[in-house]
Amino acid sequence: MDSDRRRDSRSWDWDSPQCRAQLDEIFFRQHDYIQAGSPEHKEFWAFFDRFQRFKTKKDMSGSGGARRKEDKEEGKDRGKTGKVDLGLPKEYDARYRINVSVCTRDIEERLGKSEHRSRQRSSGPGTQEISDCRLALLHFLDFSQRQSFGKLAKLRQEQKNLPIFQYRDRIVELVRSHPVVVVAGDTGCGKSTQVPQYLLSAGFNHIACTQPRRIACISLAKRVSFESLNQYGSKVGYQIRFETTRTPATKLLFLTEGLLLRQIQQDGTLSQYQVVIVDEVHERHLHCDFLLGVLRSLVAERPDLRLILMSATINIKLFSDYFSSAPVLQVPGRLFPIQVIYQPIPPEEQPSRSEKLDPRPYLRILQGIDQRYPPEERGDLLLFLSGVAEISTIQEACQIYATHTRRWIVLPLHSTLSSGPVFDIAPPGVRKCIISTNIAETSVTIDGVRFVVDSGKVKEMSFDPKAKMQRLQEFWISRASSEQRKGRAGRTGPGVCYRLYAESDYDAFAPYPVPEIHRVALDSLILQMKSMCLGDPLSFVFIDPPPAASIQTAVTYLKEQGALDNAGELTSIGRLLAQLPVDVVIGKMLVLGSLFNLVEPVLTVSAALSVQSPFLRSSQHNPDCATARQPLHSNQGDPFTLLSTFNAWVEVKGERGGGSRKWCRRRGLEEQRLYEMVNLRRQFKDLLRSHGLLESEHSAPSDGDRGQRRERLTERRKLHQLKRDHEQQEGSRRKVLRLAEGQDEELSSGSDTEEKGRGKKDKEGSEQNMDIQDVKFKLRHNVSKLQEAVSVSQDLSSRQQALLKLLLCRGLYPQLALPDEHNSTRKDSEQVFHTKNKQGVVIHPTSVFASDPEVLHVPEDDSREMGPDRQDSSRHQLLAFVTLLETNKPYLSNCVRVPALQALLLVANSVDSNADCTRLVVDGWLELELREPEEALKVLSTALTLRAEWERLLLAQLGQSTVGGPAGQGVSRRVMEKLSDGLVRFVLYTEVSYSLRRLTAFQTQNLYIGPQSESELSHSKAPDLNPLFPGAEVKPHPIKGGLRVTSFFTYNCLADSKDLYSECLRTFWSCPNCDLYMPLTPLERMQHEASCRPAGEQQQLEEGGKAGSSSVSSLTRVYHCDVCNEDLTLTPTEILKHKRQHMYSTK
Amino acid sequence: MEQSTSETPQKTFTCQLCGLVSPYSYYGQKPPNTRAIVLLEECFVTKDPFTPDKEKFLVLGSTCSLCSLCVCVGSDCSLFYTKRFCMKCVNKHLDQFPHQVQAELAKKKQSSRAAIS
The missing domain is CATH 3.40.50.300 (P-loop containing nucleotide triphosphate hydrolases)
Known part of the structure; x- marks a missing residue:
């Protein structure tokens, strides 16, 4: 035994992995407190090395002698004092300081617990090694206990403070x-x-x-x-x-x-x-x-x-x-004293309305700080400006100063930037200069700020109900905000606040900021209130009630959108919209999309329009970005550009995974927005599914074969590990910034030099610095499934595109804009548009139409000048837009172009006609004049038929969705395809020449003939017509006059009808569907067309009707004939024929 | 016994010297799931909150072997030298502790005094 040990210790090497493995067998077995291979195990061996070094050092300094001396003293002491004997051991040993003991294999063996043979032991480490290791382990356990307890104590101390x-x-x-x-x-x-x-x-x-x-x-x-x-x-x-x-x-x-x-x-x-x-x-x-x-x-x-x-x-x-x-x-808060210095901007440096901010007042402060405070006195600067444009102006100027002095790192901070670098630490002798919007006032707190510069300005969104427009305007801040900004300088020590306004200005500030409820459109709020059954929004007790007019505007808007009925109650679509956490218009798109086979692209577009644009403004003028972006652009409109961008991104995700970051950078895309889109898209899909508007995904058992599934599982496990690692790392330490940091971060353009600069930073922790967003993305989404879904919307046929446009337009309605008639003679940058409530708006420079406005012009070869201000064409277009926002100009953003006549007839809430339907006024502001009465009638009649069918299917879809039955059952696929086919044909192939213009204020005043007396109406004898129109009651319009044919179409109510008699003028007409040939008034003809279908279709419809709603399946009506004085059950065509019979007979 | 204590984690340990408060899940010498580990005194123990490993424990404190005061393991409140002593008792019987301990305490006192001034 003894010789064995001697031999072992002679060959023992603490650094040899084999030797350590032998000790692992004794101390770190699978059932021990610390197991071999665990992180603690690794830590132990690192600790062990330190411990050994420490021991050797101590042994060399000769502590042995000291110990002997002390032993004697101790003995003496004890003899002297007559106090309680604590019974402490005579010889000091650090081991006595540890309150833990651990039972390891050697002890188990000694106690006879283990059945290990001694042979095994003899080949392992000797007793000395074992006891060395045991001692280290005990110290390690003690050390970990101290470490954790230290954290706990520190935590409690901080809480107490x-x-x-x-x-x-x-x-x-x-x-x-x-x-x-x-x-x-x-x-x-x-x-x-x-x-x-x-x-x-x-x-x-x-x-x-x-x-x-x-x-x-x-x-x-x-x-x-x-x-x-x-x-x-x-x-x-x-x-x-x-x-x-x-x-x-x-x-x-x-x-x-x-x-x-x-x-x-x-x-x-x-x-x-x-x-x-x-x-x-x-x-x-x-x-x-x-x-x-x-x-x-x-x-x-x-x-x-x-x-x-x-x-x-x-x-x-x-x-x-x-x-x-x-x-x-x-x-009370915890604030250090803050010195306030008022430094109003001198008049010559005040920016005028259109000019850029003058950076001089800001630079003076930076200079002043450099002169007054030595660089070793730490403390960063936080500068409050009103908006992103102002930030980049001042950032640019400060950067030049910073590069020159090498004493500042300039960092912008606003909601569209990731705030990472602003939390990092500046190197010694350098201060951070953080240029921020009011986001740093309360939401983002940065430690170490000593200087605050307050411009006193803020940009706030307000809503102009008259123009139905959002407005982003600059205001003076309130005293409360001003104090809040000042307070940011005194969080970690005494600070200084420079106010770029006079004390008298401060005194004149409003005490508090205007609450949001007084500034914004209340549509979503009112919708939500309705769905929560909170009664009349006007009588709801708000802490600070919004103006009644603002509530009224919202209610009217929701009615226009079809979310509320005339009584102000939720419609079935409204109930659904209230569940969706998005704008009403976006919600409408989703619901409409679920009806047709266009769910996938509509999901993407809705998500894309609900987040901020992924296209970075800063990359707009970078030619490399522009070239790389080009293939993503669609001149159909911004939603289509967003759609193709998203699709391309998903494809990159599938191919290269983390490579998407680079792909985005090269195109000047903010990838975070795309992640938001994909998440939102998923949420929308779930919402549609839970409302029965979308079939639930087939829980296909064959989700790839077993091997693939296992692969995916391993992959997921790996991703989870990466995420955990990242989370642990994240909280660890703040990074120290490099002096050039600000410049790097400023623009993420895609140029190669940029790439190199960043590459250095990425390499620092090559493996650790993996793309956490990509990991989260992969954990949340099945990329191949997503690709499948996306591929559906990748190459839309022109027909699908037309239908998608129509859906977007119906969703966005009434947000429509008309190109100014003189646009084709203007420069690209001076194109003007008009909405119903706001004239002279322009397209936001980020829109595809800003760079390509020709596609909105009426093609010359198609147009015909009909007079000084009448241009006939079949190619007039309108823009449907998502937002109208006024900053320095009123801008339209996220626009899509649609054919005017077709779109208006299919989506508008109010279409009024003259007698022969050649003149149409839509929503009281757009006038369309068609040249041919024959064509006009045909177009109008087709639109009425399509709309009735669309409405019916939509209601059927929504109706069954509330029951919760499986989706798609309420509306048969065939019926739905028939409708989409009809719509597409109407949108794409209607070749009717017409003029399109905005009505003048004077014209709108005298638009309608107004209510007519019974006698005046006699020639169009309404009661007779009533039953002819299925589902609609034709009666005089109480305000406009004329006849209300459907909820949106009023016939012959326009005042300046060219011909007072054309409405009762009958011309011979043969119905293409049935064998009817007779003279009909325009109205009669439309009514016949609305009910008459081709023979084959009629049959189909009846079949479909059996499965769906029964009310429409039968076209027969009970008709009371005054002449025969009998109730007859007839189809509208039969009724018409029946009436003719009497007419001819009386003649 | 072990199970019942671990199921009611809302018992709190309070250090009678510094006032540190923390819930504990076990009192004794053999914390649950610690395998071969034995404590050399009866301790208030909780799961170590700073590691994801559920099996790691953390000793919060114990009672002074002389005066039975409940103290945390923080170096300002107690000291373990074969037994637990609260700082009051340590100071009272300082002479009985080995030189190393005395030196260490004197050094700490000095540095804390330096920090105050």
């Missing part, structure tokens, strides 16, 4: 005794992270905490789960639009205001929560104001519910009063 900590018990007590409590505290007091935890540990369960921003939900959930020692559990979670970490074990959930509202929509009493915390109520977002209103009535209904409002110390009384004087707990 927060200003809110001393109010802990008071808060819990208030919440216990009051249904509503207001907690007011300024940034840094810790309310958002601590209050939910106080409630949790006081025993409250099921706590929801709303945030105005998604990003805050994620970061708070992360922080709070860490602080409540549940970092790896799911006690604390978040839920945002596309992501949730919520499990049944979740007790505290951070979610967006909008999401909580949706949950109330599902469950009116919100029974899943015991406590609701609404954070940042002072920000007064639309959703938040509404949420407070809803919760206010809920509190009365549910006395057990606890509601906590958290706010900055702004306007607290307003919130308290709204909830019948709820108690307020005010917590």
Whole structure:
């Protein structure tokens, strides 16, 4: 034995993997506390090396002698004192400091537990090695314990240091005794992270905490789960639009205001929560104001519910009063003193309206800081500007100064940029200069800011109900915002705030910002209120009610859109739209798309139009980007460009995975937007499915063969690991910026030099710096499935394209714009358009039509000048657009071009005609004059028929969807294809020459003949016509005059009819479908056409009718003939014939 | 016993010296699922919250072997030297501790004083 050991130790090598493996067999077996191969195991051996080095060093410094000396002393001491003997060992050993012991194989063997043969042991490490390793292990365990406990203690210390900590018990007590409590505290007091935890540990369960921003939900959930020692559990979670970490074990959930509202929509009493915390109520977002209103009535209904409002110390009384004087707990913030310096911009440097910002005042401040403060005194600068354009102007100027002085890193910050670099640290002697919009006022908090520059300006969106236009305007900020901005300088130490306005300006500022509910269109809000059955929106008790006119505008708009009926109640389409978290127009597209075989492209387009444009403005003028983008462009319109961009991206994703990042950069695309699109698209698909508007995906058992499935599973596991690794790494450390960072980040153009510059950065952690977005994407989506779905919409035939356009147009209606008649003689940049409510709007420079306006002009070979302001053509076009936004000019964005006559007849809410239908006025502002009465009648009549059928199928589809039956059953495929075929033919092949123009104000005043007396109507004898039109009651229009034929078409109500008698003028006409040949008035003819189908089709229709709605299947009506005085059951054609019979006989 | 303690994690440990509060899941010398590990004193133990590994434990504190004060393992509150001693008792019987310990404590006192001034 002894010789064995000696031999072993002689050949023992601590660095040899074999030797270590032998020790692993003793200490780190599969059932041990630390297992070989685990991360802790790796850490142990690293620790072991350090430990050994430490020991050798200590041995060499001769601690042995000291120990002996001390032993003696100790003995002496003990003799002297007559106190309690602690019974401590005589000789010091660090081992005695460790309160852990571990049972490993050698001990088990000694105790006889193990059946290992001693032979095995003799070939392994000797006792000395084992005991060395054991000692190291004990120290390692002790070290890990200390490390973790240190973290815990530090955490608790930080919590204790927060200003809110001393109010802990008071808060819990208030919440216990009051249904509503207001907690007011300024940034840094810790309310958002601590209050939910106080409630949790006081025993409250099921706590929801709303945030105005998604990003805050994620970061708070992360922080709070860490602080409540549940970092790896799911006690604390978040839920945002596309992501949730919520499990049944979740007790505290951070979610967006909008999401909580949706949950109330599902469950009116919100029974899943015991406590609701609404954070940042002072920000007064639309959703938040509404949420407070809803919760206010809920509190009365549910006395057990606890509601906590958290706010900055702004306007607290307003919130308290709204909830019948709820108690307020005010917590002081933690701010260092801040010096305020007013530096109004001198008049010669004031920018005029159209000019760029003058950077001089800003540069002076940078210079001043450089002169006054030594570079070793750290502290960054935060500069508040109103918008993105202003940021790039000032950034450019500051960058030049920074490059020159090498003392600044200039970084922009606004909502469309990833905020990564602004959180990183500047190298010594260099300051960050962060140029930001008001996003850094509350939403994004950057540590280490010492200087704040406040321009005093903000850009805010407002809604002009008269022009139905959004407006992005620059305003002075409020005093509250001004203070908020100032406060950003004093978070980590005393600071300085430079205000680029006079103190008198400050005094004149409004006290608070205008709440969003007073600024924006309320369409979605009203729709949601209706679906929540909250009664009349005008009588709803808002914390600060919006103007009644604004509510009225929204109600009218929703009626126009068909979401509300005339009584103001939700229609079936409206009910569905209320469920969709998108604009009404986008929602409509989705519903319409589900009817036809165009779901896939419509899903993509709807998603694309709901997120910000992926096309970076900054790359617009980069020729390389423009060339690379070219193949993606479609001159049909921006939605088509977005569609092809998305499709191409998905294809790249399938081929190259992470390579898509580069692909996007080269084309000047913000890839984040595409990720948002793909997520949104998926959500839309799920929504349509859950409403029965889309067949659920076949749960095909053969999802590839077994091998493929296994492959996918392994792949997923790998991706999950990558995601976990990334998450662990993420929180670890802030990166130190390089001096050139700002320039790099500024533009992500696709040029090669750029590529190199970035390549360096990517390489730093080549493997670790993988594309986390790509990993998340692959985890969330099945790329091959997505590709399949996308390939459907890849090469749309011209027919599909026409149909898709029509759907988009119907969705977007009434958002239509008319090209100005003189556009063809204007420069590209001076093309002008008109909407019903706003004249002289222009196309946004990012639109395809801005660079290619000719496609909107009426082709010369097709047009005929009919007079000074009449141009006849069959090629007039309109633009359907998503947004009308005024910045420095009113801009249309996301436009698609549509053939005017066809689109208007198929989608417009109001079409009025003269007697022979050659003059049509649409929605009271567009006038179309057709040359040939014959053609006019035919076109109108076809449109009426198609629309009736479209409406019928849509209702059938929606009707059956509410029952929840499988989709597609309500409307047979054949019927649907028939309709789409009809629509496409109508859109593509209607060759009718007509003029198109806007009515003047004078013309609109005298547009209609107005109500007529009975006698005047005698010649068109309405009662006779009534039963002729299936499903519609033809009667005089009470305001316009003429006859209302359908809900949207009023016949012969236009005042300046050329010919008063043409409406009763009969001309011979033969029906192409039946053998009818007789003289008919225009109206009679349309009515006949509406009901008469070709023989074959009639049969089909009846078959289809059996399966679908029965009311339309039979065309026969009960007709009471006054002459015969009999009730007859006849088809409209038969009725017509029957009447003729009497007519001829009386003659 | 082990199971019942781990199922009710809402018992809280409070250090009677520094006031540190944290829920604990086990009290004793043999924390659950720790295999071969034995503690040399009766401890308040919780799952280590800073590692994803569910089996790793964290000792929060224990009782002073002299005065039975409940103290955390933080170096400001207690010291383990074959047994747990709260800082009060350590200071009272400082002379009985080996030189190394005394030196270490003196050094710490100095540095904390330096930090304050």
